[in-house]
Amino acid sequence: MEKKGTIISLIFVGVIVVCATCLIIFSGITAKDYNYVQLEINPRVEFVVDKNFKVVSCRPLNEDGKILLSDITFKGMPIEDASTTFIDLCAKTGYIDVDGENNAVNITVIDGITQALDVRVTENIYKYLKEKEILCTVIENYEDRNMFDEKKKIKICCPNKYKLIKTLIEYDENLTVEKLNKLSEVELINMVRNIHATEKLKPNESDKQLKENLIKKHIDKYNNHISNISDNSQQEFSKTFDDFQKHTIKERSSNYTETYNNWQKQHS
Numbered sequence: 001m002e003k004k005g006t007i008i009s010l011i012f013v014g015v016i017v018v019c020a021t022c023l024i025i026f027s028g029i030t031a032k033d034y035n036y037v038q039l040e041i042n043p044r045v046e047f048v049v050d051k052n053f054k055v056v057s058c059r060p061l062n063e064d065g066k067i068l069l070s071d072i073t074f075k076g077m078p079i080e081d082a083s084t085t086f087i088d089l090c091a092k093t094g095y096i097d098v099d100g101e102n103n104a105v106n107i108t109v110i111d112g113i114t115q116a117l118d119v120r121v122t123e124n125i126y127k128y129l130k131e132k133e134i135l136c137t138v139i140e141n142y143e144d145r146n147m148f149d150e151k152k153k154i155k156i157c158c159p160n161k162y163k164l165i166k167t168l169i170e171y172d173e174n175l176t177v178e179k180l181n182k183l184s185e186v187e188l189i190n191m192v193r194n195i196h197a198t199e200k201l202k203p204n205e206s207d208k209q210l211k212e213n214l215i216k217k218h219i220d221k222y223n224n225h226i227s228n229i230s231d232n233s234q235q236e237f238s239k240t241f242d243d244f245q246k247h248t249i250k251e252r253s254s255n256y257t258e259t260y261n262n263w264q265k266q267h268s
Contacts, residue, residue, distance in 0.1 A: 035117050036164060036189045037079055038108035041090045043068050046167065048193050049079045053117055057196035058082070061167065067214070068093065070207035079117065080124040087128060091222055093214035096136060098225040101244070103136035104252055106144075108163045110185050133229050133237045137248040156181050164188050171195055 034056060037047040044061035045068070058074045060066040068089050074082040087105065090096045096103045105125065111117035122138065129136050141147055141159035151162035154177055165180040168191060180188065 033112070033186050034189050034193060035112070036108070036110040036185075036192060037083065037117070037121055038106075038163065038167065039083060039086055040106040040108075041087070041104070042095050043086075043090060045069065045086060046192065047074065047079060047082060048189065048196060049111075049117060053079050053120060055079055055082050057193065059196050059199075059201065061170070064095065066201070066204070067207045067210050068095075069201075070203055070211050080120050083121050084124055084128040087125060088132075091132065091134060092219060093211065094218035094221075096134060098132070098134055098222055101135045101248075103134065104139060104248075105136055106139050106141070108141055108160050110160050110164060110189065112185075130238055130241050131229075131234075132226065133233065133241075135241065135244050137245065137252045139249065139252050143249065154178075154181070161185055161188070164192075168192070 033051070035049045035051075035053075037049055038061070039045055039047075040061075042062075043064035045058060045065045046061055047058045048056045050056050055074045055077050058069065060069045068086070072085075072089075074085070077085070087096065091098050107118075107122060107125070109115075109118040109121055118140075122140065125138060129138070141163050144159065147159045147162065151157075151159050154162075156162045156165065156177075161181075162177075164185070165177055165188065168180060168188065169175045169177070183191075
């Protein structure tokens with residue numbers, strides 16, 4: 001009986017190893033490759049990150065993102081710091097209402113089987129929001145029911161890959177979901193790296209001025225909010241924040257794109 005149990009255990013371990021290997025091959029991501037992070041509030045930005053979780057390059061994905069990145073570089077910065085710095089900029093410029101409840105951030109991370117980068121980014125964003133006492137729904141693509149259904153219909157392996165494919169099509173309308181889905185995640189990230197390298201954005205004085213104006217308009221509210229944070233308020237807010245996430249995630253995750261578009265209409 002003991003020998004039989006040992007054989008069964010070895011078979012079980014073998015199955016796990018084979019499955020893990022297949023997953024790595026399928027996704028195309030290994031520890032030596034580059035990874036991808038996209039943050040979407042209203043400003044949208046994407047980062048290419050190396051195996052040490054340092055930012056290799058960053059690019060805005062819409063006009064508001066372009067304004068926020070007009071005078072800052074994230075290259076060489078740990079992605080945890082880069083992501084929270086970006087969110088803090090959104091708070092200082094009013095894209096996140098520090099005293100409001102209608103805030104949301106959508107996170108896209110492609111980092112392979114371990115998901116170590118995903119954990120780092122998400123946990124640091126939660127930590128920042130709690131420390132700054134900002135009510136903001138944090139959504140990852142696998143929680144977006146509509147996106148999950150869409151990717152399933154067109155047979156894409158995961159929501160994050162689907163989000164990256166949709167982003168690449170924004171760069172080049174001649175690309176198709178069917179064509180890009182045949183590529184591995186490594187190949188898709190390399191396409192992003194090439195875009196970042198060949199289509200570098202130069203600082204724009206008009207964008208810098210717009211950013212400066214936004215900060216001037218909202219900085220008093222931001223500073224006043226921060227000044228009211230205390231040890232006592234932190235303890236109370238932590239529970240409020242967790243309850244807020246549970247309450248709002250149901251609505252936001254039914255179709256993040258729809259709620260995001262509604263937000264844009266209200267703030268345009």
